[in-house]
Amino acid sequence: MADQTDPTADRPQDAPSRREPAAAPARPAEERTGRPEPGFLEQLFAPVAGFGVTFSTMFRKVPTQEYPEVKRPTAARFHGRHQLNRHPDGLEKCVGCELCAWACPADAIYVEGADNTAEARFSPGERYGRVYQINYLRCIFCGLCIEACPTRALTMTNEYELTDPTRSALIYEKHQLLAPMGAGQLQPPFPMAEGMEERDYYRGQVTGPTQAQRDHVAARDAADAREEAAR
Template identity: 65%
Template sequence: MRDVGEILDSVKGFGVTFSHLFRKTVTTEYPKRPDPVAPRYHGRHILNRHPDGLEKCIGCELCAWACPADAIYVEGADNTDEARYSPGERYAKTYQINYARCIFCGLCLEACPTRSLTMSNEFELASDDRRSLIFTKEQLLAPLLPGMEQPPHPMQLGETEQDYYLGSLTNPGTSAGAEHVETFGVDPTREGRA
């Protein structure tokens, strides 16, 4: 015959089952009504553009070096005055991300010196064909917004690279100059005081 301790142990085990039996179900109707993703969710990568349409990627390959899964391939090339794709000396001639390998860690974002690479909230990347999981530069580039011109074209935000990058802080469409400074508690009229 069983002793009282064994019976209590089996009742305790069923206690967990019974406690979950009457809870609200958390099943979602995924394809019909997907839940919203978290705002900082790391999904599909995007190669960003400057406000005039030039690419922010300078083909430095730091993202490829930082990728622990070896999922990024970048081949840089030199800009010329006749064909300018980015404001710097170089641009990414070939840019590929293999989503069959990518682990969505975000280390490539941290390595990017121009903040050209960001991640969207898009997560539906499944495919039957492994070749379709290799996204090319054309698939990763951000779309052209109104006022942007398809590269190659000359720099439109300044004559030099320094004008271009420093001028981008106060480009049309953003009033980031004063608002950005106020955000960090810095008064532009007072030097070095917070």
């Protein structure tokens, strides 16, 4: 049979309870910190003592740049507004492959390609970018579209002033993104340089427009002028 004895029988019934040690008496502030207690004036101005830093800088010269009167130059590889580049004769480098639109993580680029024809050639490839839009309300300027471009048609400039009171104005069209015409360049469409293929353009063998290209553009402009006068 199990032992039925009380395990607490051997304990003394009148054992004294454990007491918490008494708290040490508070010491004066001078003994705790080693500094004398603040006087009346110190206590009076303590709430506003922090404003001393503010008052001391109120009359200093402010090192603020007066933008937009003074514009700070950007770094050489600054990621600003995009630009669609041209070949030396004026043909567009964009071939409408849409790889930049696929690479964009913000879905800010829209490209619609079209085929070049013998009557209207805008790039040395089979296709060209007929529609090219960049929505700068979405663009995060990451530069992934630049890395995806196989023809080096899309690059980024140092322009960073992209503001407008309307949302629609921040959706840039192709004519706003195309690089301005350089010295000697012709306005497409016009044929490729005679004797040259698409790969010759990317190898840098075309350094400018040929006389045949100039004659073609001159004849085209004259025909357009006659047609406009006949209307």
